[in-house]
Amino acid sequence: DGGITQSPKYLFRKEGQNVTLSCEQNLNHDAMYWYRQDPGQGLRLIYYSQIVNDFQKGDIAEGYSVSREKKESFPLTVTSAQKNPTAFYLCASSISWGNPQYFGPGTRLTVT
């Protein structure tokens, strides 16, 4: 059963703590992406990766870090430097440029 999984579904953390969000896909897609969505707003790109061991900053990369050691996995770390980390985080993947992106179920992060 192919798809994208994200874990956990809900995550609660105290301010000042780093937290890592998991994203795994078994679609054999080359490209993977991380977005955040705030209430009533569109999706904003955090990081993306076209191939293993390579990734690029998106529009709002400050306070975030990623790795792409395996084609299937693209974890996102939200660091304590991120000023407003509470949001809905979405991972996506696509087979290549110009093709649609498919989304995982998302992780809702709350930092207090």
Added chain:
Amino acid sequence: QKEVEQNSGPLSVPEGAIASLNCTYSDRVSQSFFWYRQYSGKSPELIMSIYSNGDKEDGRFTAQLNKASQYVSLLIRDSQPSDSATYLCAVNENDYKLSFGAGTTVTVRA
């Protein structure tokens, strides 16, 4: 970041009517266009892709693309209460990135 504009709505239509959603984009070189449906609290789900000028139909959904005027639209025919959701327009920039509009919220009245 390239601009993708949508009317935020809410767009309220009676059951059985046609819902018409519009999206304009700023980048003339964009080649790929997508519509996603997002139910409240859920992740976006791809419902339509369109790459060339004209209409593309899939069931009750029709996407229309006009590159000269830089707009893409989505028609939902015979609207059902299950179509109540936020619809996101997405446009490929000239690399791996998608630019998303803020979405149009559609409410179908039974």
